[in-house]
Amino acid sequence: MIKHIDEMLKLWAQELHTPDVCSGSGGGSMLALLIECQGELIRGTRGSRVLLDESADIELIVNKHLAPELYVIVREHYCNQESLLSQKITFCRCSRKTYYERLHQAHQAIESMLMGKKAA
Template sequence: MIRRIDEMLKLWAEDLHSPHEGVAELGGGNMIAMLMECKGELIRGTRGSRVLLDESADIELIVNKHLPPQLSVVVREHYCNHDSFLTQKIIYCGCSRKTYYERLHEAHEYIAGMLMGKAA
């Protein structure tokens, strides 16, 4: 795994996909609902996040639209599913433990490449 991308994905999941106070009025962590609530103004995360909402939005777009489906599933299970044990996540992804971590690393590389391409 790429440590920097791992941290960004943890913060992305916390910003956009974790239950927290104020979820009801923010549409359950949905980025569109959050933008509507803030009248389209991107502001820092409400819980002291180190990832700006626009960067979280970039990661959300990459995970939803650009990652191959098997990588997207692994990323969502690993970072957003806090209710399951690792073995349950691996079974859900339909692969072995080794393949799970290989896909997670491949997703990290893909996301890093996409973010670098955006910055270039």
């Protein structure tokens, strides 16, 4: 795993994909937040350590540009906090070794795409 990409993905999942949507911490689209909270959003007190545009870039990269087998690993690893590692591996239908190899490949792909955006 690439440590700084791992940290960014943890923060991305925490900011945008936590189930506690009415606290203002994320959880999906702004429209979904407004519907869930009946139009009242309270800005969270914790500050994001990932810049807003980086979170948006990561969201786009994960959802649109990762290969399907890498997408599943990233979503399961970072967004599914309720499952044990063994359950995540079973869900992804691969061995533990393959799970971590794909996670590393996803980190490399995300890092490459983020570097490409900064260079453009």
